[in-house]
Amino acid sequence: MTVTIYDVAREAGVSMATVSRVVNNNPNVKPQTRKKVYEAIERLGYRPNAVARGLASKKTTTVGVVIPDIANAIFAEVARGIEDIANMYHYNIILCNADKRKEKEIRVINTLLEKQVDGLLFMGGAVTDEHLQAFNTSNVPIVLCATTDEKGAMPSVDIDHESAAFDAVQRLIAEGHRKIAMISGTLQDPANGYARYQGYKKALEQAGIPFDEDYVRIGNYRYESGIEAMQHFLGLSNRPTAVFAATDEMAIGAIHSIQDEGLKVPEDVSVISVDNIRMASMVRPQLTTVAQPMYDIGAVSMRLLTKLMKKENVEQSRVVLPHELIVRSSVAALQ
Structure with a gap:
């Protein structure tokens, strides 16, 4: 009983x-x-009985978190930051994987709201009108984590993805490279995809380097798409001397593809990327990358959400955290 x-x-x-x-x-x-x-x-x-207590107080001390890809190491670091701050403020987490599919994201958002969570953290790709419609039906605070909406209407915590990509490509240019290819994410993704693609193009334009469509391949952020994109670049008659990948995982795939062809990184092809996952320092040569403060993004997002849930004063609802170029050994000056 x-x-x-x-x-x-x-x-x-x-x-x-x-x-x-x-x-x-x-x-x-x-x-x-x-x-x-x-x-x-x-x-x-x-x-x-947490359910009974929640009905009485109209609070469940539970926060819903929508994560795009639970298998991706970078989101694990964000989740750790969220969890640590949630524990500090005595909130429980319901973590839901949405596989970067819009229809699943909408379904998960509605499911979490039906479970009477006190707040919601959304990590995903594009924030569409359908997402906003689901958010607008909510009577609890929602914070965008590692993403933003185009109109900037919602509270969010992220980095400047265009600037991060610009800094990465500028590093290659500073080392004398002009034939620079890019392994991009989907351009429908406003942050990891489109914004980083725009940063790449902006760096080329500022340096007076013509944009070449043959030097851009669209990947899916994963290791295998980095391999496939690099195989395309290595098959070009005018092979690039450097590659900028939108994510570390695709960059590591590119490095292995170069090595599989008997070439060397960075002697034959330099590789740089954005994220700074743990594997970036484990691969050989170690990967030069622009670090996102992923733990901090998660922690700051959760802290912002706690303030909104407690109706505390929030001076800045859109937070842009700094990024940092981590120089390792996958980029060399062009001989």
């Missing part, structure tokens, strides 16, 4: 109100009484 608060009160010889105060960490309970209640809880195996 389910153990109730009434059973605990009878076992401890106190009122149900006293048990409730102990369970909710109310300080207005004598130490000896608190000890007696905890002993009764342990003997009976009582667990407070």
Whole structure:
């Protein structure tokens, strides 16, 4: 049989109100009484009913998190930042994988809102009108994490993806490269895709380097698409001397593709990217990349959400965190 608060009160010889105060960490309970209640809880195996407490307080102390790809290491780092801050403020997390599919993202958003979460963190690709419609039906705060909406109407935490890509390509240009290819993400993705593509083009334009469509391949952010894109570049008669990949995982695929052809990185082809996942320092040669502060993005997003959930004053609802070029050994000066 389910153990109730009434059973605990009878076992401890106190009122149900006293048990409730102990369970909710109310300080207005004598130490000896608190000890007696905890002993009764342990003997009976009582667990407070979170659903009932949520109905009474209209708060579930639960936050929904929509993640694009749970297998991608970079999102694991964001999730860690979210979890640490959630624990600090005594919130539980419901983590949902949406596979970067719009229809699944919408379904997951609605499911989480139906579960009466107190707030929602959304990590995804493009924030479409369908997403905004789902968000607008919510009566709880929503923060965009590692993405933004085009109109800038929603609270968000991210980096400047165009600037990060610009800095990466500019590094290649500074090393004397002019035949620079790009392995891009989908251009429908406003941050990791389109913005980084725009940063690549802007760096070329500023340096007076003509844009060449043969030097751009669209990948899906994963290792295999980096291999495929690099195979295309290596097959060109006018082979690029350097490659900028929109993500580290695609960059690592490019490095392995170059090495499979008997060529060397960076002696024959330099490779640079954005993200700075753990594998960037494990691959050989180690990957030069622009680091996103992924843990901080998760942590700051969750902290912003806690402020909105508690109706605290928020001075800045759109936060842009700094990125940093991490120089390793996959880029060399053109001989």
